[in-house]
Amino acid sequence: MDNLIGIKQIAKLANVSIGTVDRVLHNRPGVSKATRDKIETIIKETGYKKNTVASRLNLAGRKKLKIAVLIPEVSSNWSYWNLPKKGIEKAVEELSEMGILVSYYYFTDPFSFIKMGDAILNKKYDAVVTVPFFMVESNNLLSKAKRDNIPIVFLDTEVKLDYPSFFIRQDSNLAGRVAGRLLHGLVGNDGLYFVVNIVTERGLHANNQQRENGFREFFRTNFKDSKISIMTINHPVDRPFEINSEIESWFKDERPKGIFVTNARSYLIPDILKAHSVSNVSVVGFDLHEDNIKCLRNKEIDFLINQKPEFQGYTAIKGMFKFLTEQDSSDLNMDVPVEIIVQENCNLI
Amino acid sequence: MDNLIGIKQIAKLANVSIGTVDRVLHNRPGVSKATRDKIETIIKETGYKKNTVASRLNLAGRKKLKIAVLIPEVSSNWSYWNLPKKGIEKAVEELSEMGILVSYYYFTDPFSFIKMGDAILNKKYDAVVTVPFFMVESNNLLSKAKRDNIPIVFLDTEVKLDYPSFFIRQDSNLAGRVAGRLLHGLVGNDGLYFVVNIVTERGLHANNQQRENGFREFFRTNFKDSKISIMTINHPVDRPFEINSEIESWFKDERPKGIFVTNARSYLIPDILKAHSVSNVSVVGFDLHEDNIKCLRNKEIDFLINQKPEFQGYTAIKGMFKFLTEQDSSDLNMDVPVEIIVQENCNLI
DNA sequence: CTGAAAGCGCTTACAG
DNA sequence: CTGAAAGCGCTTACAG
Missing domain, CATH: 3.40.50.2300 (Response regulator)
Structure with a gap:
């Protein structure tokens, strides 16, 4: 954007280098309180907003955002859980140039849910998308993720959670x-x-x-x-x-x-x-x-x-990406529309 | 993307500079047939795909994509045509970092439709989004746009067109x-x-x-x-x-x-x-x-x-952007779902 | 604690 | 007809 403020302008206004501006923007250590304050003021005054495109172009190669998807194992020939997956894949495709990596994990029961959840947390993903079929185990995963500061978005089902989290599901x-x-x-x-x-x-x-x-x-x-x-x-x-x-x-x-x-x-x-x-x-x-x-x-x-399952999966990935890159969680809490289908409009959905 | 081929790799494989690769990619003149052929072969063999994010980062400042939106004038307090506009604005917001500029034009009758259409074509927009209320006049606009090689997507209404074009509307x-x-x-x-x-x-x-x-x-x-x-x-x-x-x-x-x-x-x-x-x-x-x-x-x-008017507007802009940047028109021909609303699901739409 | 340089992949003048 | 350099806005080592 030509008319928007960038880090270069911020740096000039603060009489520092862009490196220092970057440190402040990412809350990295190694900046004196005085310069940090000065830069923060200028950031606020100018209404600076990071250019996500430039940021991701830079990071796409070296530091992809890793998202783990933990969903029920596909059981029969027709499986509902292929549908959210389809939406997830569409989102990944759209974000491919921005540097994203999605890995799938599957559960069949509370035991495998916990097992896979732990495996995911050990691998240090940036975020988790999952389905809270089991209340106790979902809360268990959530509290561990909270500890590691990893955001979770829950699809499909709403359960009572001990901590606030993100939900994309139908009411x-x-x-x-x-x-x-x-x-x-x-x-x-x-x-x-x-x-x-x-x-x-x-x-x-x-x-x-x-x-x-x-x-x-x-x-x-x-x-x-x-x-x-x-x-x-x-x-x-x-x-x-x-x-x-x-x-x-x-x-x-x-x-x-x-x-x-x-x-x-x-x-x-x-x-x-x-x-x-x-x-x-x-x-x-x-x-x-x-x-x-x-x-x-x-x-x-x-x-x-x-229940628009593809849409749920799509929105989960797009919304989580937005949250991770722009701290904007607005797409991560969503009541999916209650879509009414009759014979005639069935093919268009 | 780290594992995908970029122009640098193409250039190396062809023993040319990236500038020459760029000329071939954009069909610009000034490349000998021999080098052009060699580079084109390599592009095909490697399955090279342009990184749109990098491309737009570069161009966002200097050469925004300009899209003209020509829609019916908003008449009463509640106006249907505010809804596609809302969707358009959402799309513009999402694409802001990619360099996009949308201008609105309004018509009330066939005469003003033609007048505004001509004004748009004179200003050399990259694309037009409009509503084909008037068959003759819409075809007139379309044929002029064809001449200038400017793509049009028609919203809301389907009419018989003399040339193939893009439609986003409900059946x-x-x-x-x-x-x-x-x-x-x-x-x-x-x-x-x-x-x-x-x-x-x-x-x-x-x-x-x-x-x-x-x-x-x-x-x-x-x-x-x-x-x-x-x-x-x-x-x-x-x-x-x-x-x-x-x-x-x-x-x-x-x-x-x-x-x-x-x-x-x-x-x-x-x-x-x-x-x-x-x-x-x-x-x-x-x-x-x-x-x-x-x-x-x-x-x-x-x-x-x-009829999902917001969605129509949103899809028109996003789809047109995709078409202009990646020559992918897949989102520009769409039967919008026939959404059924009752009292209960009305608020969620 | 801070700055200068290199680079993400592509595009554009400019030089030859 | 072709190449080398500068730059889009941000991020990351590296140097001091």
Whole structure:
């Protein structure tokens, strides 16, 4: 920028060399209090702002910013966790000339989460991007990172943290309320609603619980008299899905008019309904899983809510880069939009 | 980047100076065919890619990229056209260190569009961002820009162009189909549907016509027997709105169950309905106009479709910058997502 | 505690 | 037709 102040101008104004200005800017030792004060005053007065482009051009070769990404291991053929990764890779591509290096680590359970977290901290990364599936272990990682002064941004899930940190994720309660709005629009006041939680061996995911809460909140606030039943399917990730007696019992009494599935496995619902000859049911689920999209096209699912996982990954890297280079954390605390998907706008997302 | 090839390495491999490499890279004259060929081969073999950051650091001071933005004049207090501007300003902010200069020009009619277009071309901008409201005049601008080798990206509206160019806008036909899907979900097969075109003195906007077409297409394809009436309101922009006899006649026969307004002025509908004691009508409209949002909150409008105008402006500038600096036009042809808004997710957008 | 020099990768006059 | 030098704004050894 021609009309903006640079370190050269600062140096001239302070009657020092640019090296000394640089020391002050980076809080490096070896400057007398007097010169430091003088330079700091001038920096403030002139509103000097570092040229990040020039700074990174210089550093790109010798001192890349190293970011560790610790996410759940990709399990099945379609995996949700490939999506944030895609966004991360896009961000890395865009920042490649600025000197950035992203390494991936994977966890499957609390134990591997801690193990990988420790490995990351030992390798002295500049920042960490991770997913707080496990509350205790996430707090453990956070406190260690705090000690080493390494910033963390948490994606996907919100948990209670002992220290403030960064979050990029959807407000799951809000997403549940949106689901309520959508499903009520289709079903109206008179029908019975099912909330279906599909639970893996790890138990009910925090997001799912919050979505259920939001859904119920929507009806409590707007349509008090609607009937809602909470149903649970226990379905370990890697075992084939079976309609068990518990599911059979869903349809003993009244039949549902609307079903809200609190996670990505809403594609299981149509077969359950068919098996019990239940028709005319509206379904709202989550995530652009390929099977969900198929159901959307078949009209077996009416709405999907998208968490914009690519966007989450992209924003995490771009935001962290901005934070590391400009101390600007404004992109690191974000409620991702609750994106509503129907058959027609599905391809454009 | 340390492991990537730079001009220095190219120069060494070709036994020339970096100046000569630079001449070849920029297709500047003054290089013998032999050296040019040799260097070009090496560039291809090594997969050399210019470091845009270094390049722009160099040029930011002396040769900023100048982009002209030619958009409709902001008319009322709330103006749609402030939104793309917001996105443009965000992009400019992000690119400030890379040397960019954006100037705004405004038009109100075909005449001022041409006038401003000529003014822009005379000032030798590097690129133009504009809105093709007027087909003939837009093509006129495009052909002149083609002559001067200045790229144009068109926002908001798609028109038939004589030459290929760049477009960033929503697929309005698709948006109409989405509206059909949403409204049918609320109303079902039995009700009467109104499509309401609210027309200014400039006539029906191309987007509105395409949205109407898409809406009808949705029903023609999926629910053939639904009854749809097309209604028109003539309402010059700066005159107060009045319920005239034409509107009165809407309700002579059957009353509508669903209303689709093809532009941002869906907030006019609730008063019309109240005046005729018509209730239980679902309404879908466009754009996050403050009055629309109010209606969404009051439950007088059920869905709004957003065209992401900020995003359009942002993408236009970022995409054009990428095109000018890296000859990569991949972000300059874009179908903006059809974003579905309900009361609950309205604030997050 | 401070300064002068070299360099990040590219671009531009200028000299020959 | 080609090269050598200066510079974009910042950062880093190195010298004193």
